[in-house]
Amino acid sequence: GENVEQHPSTLSVQEGDSAVIKCTYSDSASNYFPWYKQELGKRPQLIIDIRSNVGEKKDQRIAVTLNKTAKHFSLHITETQPEDSAVYFCAAGRGGGNKLTFGTGTQLKVEL
Amino acid sequence: GAVVSQHPSWVICKSGTSVKIECRSLDFQATTMFWYRQFPKQSLMLMATSNEGSKATYEQGVEKDKFLINHASLTLSTLTVTSAHPEDSSFYICGKELAGEGNEQFFGPGTRLTVL
Numbered sequence: 001g002e003n004v005e006q007h008p009s010t011l012s013v014q015e016g017d018s019a020v021i022k023c024t025y026s027d028s029a030s031n032y033f034p035w036y037k038q039e040l041g042k043r044p045q046l047i048i049d050i051r052s053n054v055g056e057k058k059d060q061r062i063a064v065t066l067n068k069t070a071k072h073f074s075l076h077i078t079e080t081q082p083e084d085s086a087v088y089f090c091a092a093g094r095g096g097g098n099k100l101t102f103g104t105g106t107q108l109k110v111e112l
Numbered sequence: 113g114a115v116v117s118q119h120p121s122w123v124i125c126k127s128g129t130s131v132k133i134e135c136r137s138l139d140f141q142a143t144t145m146f147w148y149r150q151f152p153k154q155s156l157m158l159m160a161t162s163n164e165g166s167k168a169t170y171e172q173g174v175e176k177d178k179f180l181i182n183h184a185s186l187t188l189s190t191l192t193v194t195s196a197h198p199e200d201s202s203f204y205i206c207g208k209e210l211a212g213e214g215n216e217q218f219f220g221p222g223t224r225l226t227v228l
Contacts, residue, residue, distance in 0.1 A: 034217070043205060043219040044156065089155060093217075097144045097209060100217055102155045 002027040004092050006103030013080050014111055021106045023090035024072040030092040033066060033073045034100070038087045047088075048075070080110045115139045116208055118220030125196055126228055133191045133223045135206030141186035142208040146217070147179075150203040162189045196227045 003026040013019050025033075031052040036044035050057045050064045050073065057064050061080075066073040073092075077084055087107050093100040115138040125131050135145055143164050148156040160181050161169040168181035180192040193200055204223045210216040 041224075043221050046216060046218065049216065095209075097161075099146060099158050099161060101158070104155050 002101040116220040122224040
């Protein structure tokens with residue numbers, strides 16, 4: 001089955017700096033790679049996703065890149081703000097009713 | 113995004129009792145729903161995939177006789193934790209895939225279960 005690894009487990013940045021979180025996956029058949037943000041005690045919220053036919057996707061301060069050959073994908077947050085502080089999870093899956101496999105999560109802390 | 117509701121939002125029960133958690137798709141029918149469990153400071157772990165009108169598919173290591181899943185309609189899936197024990201205390205989250213858009217999965221607000 002799919003195995004997703006995520007690094008780092010914790011990340012502290014100064015407000016305004018960029019943050020990068022990286023994930024690798026093992027199943028070459030995975031074609032869907034979402035990123036979720038989870039605040040304490042709340043549900044994970046989809047913030048951005050990418051499909052295997054695209055190498056990069058951007059939405060305002062958030063971007064995701066995908067390298068299918070190396071089987072890794074990354075989340076980039078620019079101009080970080082305190083409200084970006086949360087746990088971020090990457091995931092990988094085949095879609096079409098198939099399950100998602102989640103990474104272990106990254107605790108991002110944006111300091112003033 | 114898609115709307116998924118979950119009830120109850122939290123529950124405290126005594127060891128040995130059973131607890132039912134409901135997951136509803138409010139805006140469109142969901143043939144497939146997913147049930148996850150999340151322990152504190154850990155990731156979401158898929159427990160089972162719930163398919164309307166058929167038996168759920170459980171992940172390895174998840175006891176199907178302990179975690180009963182029923183997906184009787186296209187808008188409702190239920191998870192029953194039978195004979196709950198303190199080690200079952202966790203955050204249970206259901207999710208559904210947004211049909212037609214290709215794979216986007218949205219989650220319910222979660223149920224915090226505490227077994228005394």
